[in-house]
Amino acid sequence: EDLSVVGSWSSLPLHKSYEAPFWGTTLPAAGDFNVELTTHNQMSLGLGDIYPLLGQGVYDVAMTVADYAVSDAPELEGLDVPLIALSADEARAMVDAARPMVSEIYRDRFNSHVLAIAPYPPQVVFCNAEISSLADLTGLKVRASGRMTAKLLEALGAEGVNVSFSEVPGALQKGVVDCAVTGAGSGYSAGWWEVSSHLLPIPLGGWDPVVTAINLDKWNGMSAENQALLTDQIKTGFEDLAWASAQDALVNDIACLTGNGECPSGDARSMTLVDVSDEDFARARDILTSEVLPEWAERAGGDWATRWNDSVGKVVGVEIK
Amino acid sequence: MIGYVSIGLLGLLALSIPVGIVLFLLGFGIDAFFSNFPLTKGLGNMVWSASNSATLIAIPFFVLLGEILVRSGVATRTYAALDRWVSWLPGGLVHANIATATMFSATSGSSVATAATVATVAMPQAEKLGYDPKLFSGAIAAGGTLGIMIPPSINLIVYGFLTQSSIPQLFLAGLIPGLGLALMFMLITVIICLIRPDLGGLRRTFPFPQMLRALIDLVPILMLFGMIVGSIYAGWATPTEAAAVGVAGAFLIALAFGGVSWDMLTQSLTGTVKITSMIMLIVIGASFLNFTLASAGLGRELTEFMDGLGLSPLGFILVVVVLYIVLGFFIETLSLMVVTIPIIVPMVLVQGYDVIWFGILMIVLIEMALITPPVGLNLYVVQGARKSGNLNEVMLGALPYCLTMLVMAFLLIAFPSIALFLPNALQ
């Protein structure tokens, strides 16, 4: 079976540690698969084009952050709601609950079959400003990516600013932005700790789940054995491994940034860890459920809100009214 | 596949098909012969995402800035002022060409725009004062290339955009190599003209008071540079937004010099649209070709080739230099960058080189490509501004400067701090 595979960001650990070994070694070793692997940034694909082109059969398999595709499928935003999963286990439970909906969306919108959903590290908040609670974000300029995160920040009283990833350190230093949201590990390796003082370790940007999907015609044309083999292999050889390391990665990355605990990836830094109080958190959750999620329900239309309540909502204990 | 692309590129270019269209054709060819997938289905999406880019809007802004400066007479005054200061050197006015190009490089992000600006104001002088056309026009073509090394720079913006590295740091890193190149260009001119005084034309000295008065005419350009670069480092504007600041500044300067008229405005705007579309057809074609090449496994092919050579980091970087010089003969420079960066840069980084440093090295090589035939945009721009003579003269005249750039490339490899000193010092 020949497969042309487009991976996610080539520079990030998910691709280097899990995607590349799986498609390059694990799968070809397990069965008769011949894989041609590249990544969407190496192809300079537009982020919003990755899944639509997959649906048209321009390549066989693609994986990227589901959030990049919400232009064509606003209902997909429900896969990655900020603040409702605080640990990797909770995030996985959320993703598993959403899985049937995600599969349906990919089938109907992108003519493809979902093979796996793996996490990027949770998207936490780096601030170059004295903050002690979520309420302190009010009036600050925050760099966020993704629509629901931007909307949540606006609802919290912060002002969204557009800055590309590589310009964030300069922008934080000069006060163009006061805070910026990214994965703890990315922030550590990109040196954001040099230009920011406070770290809010809550997933205000969600977990950025990365969906791996295969073109539906390709999938239907595969033999039942190969389908079973691929499904099985990608779960054990990719998805489970990526999730297993997610919680440790978060703990380690926060240790590296704040100096509370062992840092396996290099020198520990000394950012101030901001403790989010229960009331604080409850208030943010309240804004989420009373403003941000109902807005999403309207964007998504149909019965998506009900279905979300019955699946993801049940697992995380949130209801969209 | 690499063979197919090289031969196809040369053949189609030789048929005088527009460069941008050739890139699309090669993409279609890769789709037809090297890929099992319907890549052309992605054409519409590629065209949309390649042009829907807030980063690239810096291109029309910088072109417009140059148009305004030329059409309002500011460029001519700058040239005359620099002439007062440098024409006593062996080589005379040739130095004014280089100095003016350096000056405009500091306000323009594009080498083509810089060369065109200088050529427009300098060419009439060459004929009047009886200069050897080769060295005179070669100096403009080469000096113009500094437009992408001295900040601001569209090519550095594109490099930063594609490699996710910091654009302000790249701008800082380009400053010393850019000014260094300008000095080296002047030095080589002096050497050539000491050996062959007939190439240099008249050396002229001006009374000191005249030189002092001329300084006033440099003020507008320096102010413009201050506005553009200042707004970036003050944290007011992103490098792309700074191009808009530059347009506003050029307008204010043109107003102050009384050079704004309806005609001047419409000509500047249509001129901007023309150059922008010219560049964008090539950029879009290159990104489609890049998409097909990546899908068909060029990355793997190139990686295997480089791995197969089993080189040391130094050997590796020398192979990269040779690769860019060879590709630079035939490929338009912005396309060359867009096509090669996603493949070459990761390999360079694995060898332990710095991403900012390599950006500057690449810009030197790209500058060379701008003045090497057959595809050398600056050569054509300068030739276009001349009223007589043929292209060979410009090519020949640019050759010594081309070699100077090669020396700069080796200097950068030997002493990386030429590029990295400023960004590190100001970190």
Added chain:
Amino acid sequence: MELKVIAILRRLNKGVALFVGAGLLVCATFVLTDIIMRRFGTSLGGTEEIAGYAMALATSWGMAYTLLEMGHVRIDILRSRADSFKRALFDVFSMIVMSGVIITIALKAWPVLERSIKNGSTANTPLETPLVWVHLPWFAGWVWFALMATTITLCALSLLIKRRHGDTEQFIGAFAEQETLQ
């Protein structure tokens, strides 16, 4: 006849180019306003998104003007050595190929618009711009470019058949207008 058509197309596209240029100027003003407003702690919001759209539209609608001004870069190593008849052959061949490619692009641009109509797509940004608003004029720009390229090709072919190949040089030749290149 043919030259008259070309003259009309030139005037038409000069108007388009002016309009596009003015649009770019508006965009620059918009960016500038945002920079200034940020100094005062507010922001227009979404300038980056809008600049991207402006660039896509300026590109698609500016192409035909550049074509008529003979501004698209061509290499004329062989062509410049040929006589006027062979040069015309080079030029007409190049125009036929170009028209074919541009028509292909225009055709392939349709699915992009179709998708945003079918899905009612909105930009993945706080502005939630309905993508039809930008995809439609963008698509129209490429169709316009394809129409212009085809018309020019037909005019040139017609002149070639009438053995008036000398006349084609002034609208499909190479580099004629280089002196205005900035």
